[in-house]
Amino acid sequence: MIQLHQISKIYNQGKTNAFQALHKIDLKIADGELVAIIGTSGAGKSTLLHILACIDSYESGEYYIDDTLVKNCSEKKLAQIRNKKIGMVMQDFALVDDFSALQNVMLPLDFSKSKVSEKKEKCLKALQAVGMEKFAHHQSNKLSGGQKQRVAIARAIVNEPSIILADEPTGALDSKTSSEIMELFKSLNDAGRTVIIVTHDMKIAQQCKRVIRIEDGKIVD
Numbered sequence: 448m449i450q451l452h453q454i455s456k457i458y459n460q461g462k463t464n465a466f467q468a469l470h471k472i473d474l475k476i477a478d479g480e481l482v483a484i485i486g487t488s489g490a491g492k493s494t495l496l497h498i499l500a501c502i503d504s505y506e507s508g509e510y511y512i513d514d515t516l517v518k519n520c521s522e523k524k525l526a527q528i529r530n531k532k533i534g535m536v537m538q539d540f541a542l543v544d545d546f547s548a549l550q551n552v553m554l555p556l557d558f559s560k561s562k563v564s565e566k567k568e569k570c571l572k573a574l575q576a577v578g579m580e581k582f583a584h585h586q587s588n589k590l591s592g593g594q595k596q597r598v599a600i601a602r603a604i605v606n607e608p609s610i611i612l613a614d615e616p617t618g619a620l621d622s623k624t625s626s627e628i629m630e631l632f633k634s635l636n637d638a639g640r641t642v643i644i645v646t647h648d649m650k651i652a653q654q655c656k657r658v659i660r661i662e663d664g665k666i667v668d
């Protein structure tokens with residue numbers, strides 16, 4: 448499903464501060480895998496995740512997602528891929544503070560032509576899947592860290608993407624809450640989704656079926 452062939456990423460190319468963050472990365476991730484990406488700070492984990500999420504460019508190599516060659520896609524097609532195929536979860540939750548949980552989960556449906564009542568129903572279903580339906584009308588900045596991350600996960604799955612990408616999703620949570628969030632990722636994976644998690648936490652990585660270690664922009668293990 449995901450294939451990277453010789454992907455290289457250079458920040459500030461052509462300038463005196465040019466920096467090569469990824470060196471000829473080859474990687475295949477099949478449908479339904481549960482993968483951790485680990486490595487020291489600055490190794491290139493987030494850069495790789497952003498390329499997988501189609502939110503960052505690369506200087507050379509090919510990235511195929513379900514046989515679509517990403518670099519040939521128009522901006523419109525890329526937006527469609529991001530919206531329909533990929534759900535993103537961030538360390539800092541990236542919720543709109545003064546929106547309710549429901550309004551946050553509605554955001555990816557902003558451009559959908561469905562009726563508002565249908566959109567709401569979809570969002571409530573996503574909130575239910577993460578155990579947060581009772582908090583649908585709570586303002587998001589009044590929720591705990593773990594609850595915020597559940598809402599962020601509901602927002603990531605509302606369009607039923609086949610791939611979930613998470614960047615340090617438990618980095619701001621205590622260990623008990625981290626375990627609960629990891630259980631949620633495992634259940635999303637059990638339901639058939641591909642889940643790729645960047646993490647520093649070995650307890651999280653050990654629960655993944657495959658661990659990829661990056662050092663200095665290269666896959667070393």
Ligand SMILES: Nc1ncnc2c1ncn2[C@@H]1O[C@H](COP(=O)(O)OP(=O)(O)OP(=O)(O)O)[C@@H](O)[C@H]1O
Nearest residue numbers: 458459466468486487488489490491492493494495
């Ligand atoms: N926008 C940018 N411009 C220039 N260099 C960048 C940029 N973003 C990242 N880098 C550099 O690229 C390298 C890889 O960064 P990246 O954020 O992918 O690392 P990481 O493994 O995710 O680190 P961390 O675990 O600290 O989040 C680092 O040396 C970083 O300084």
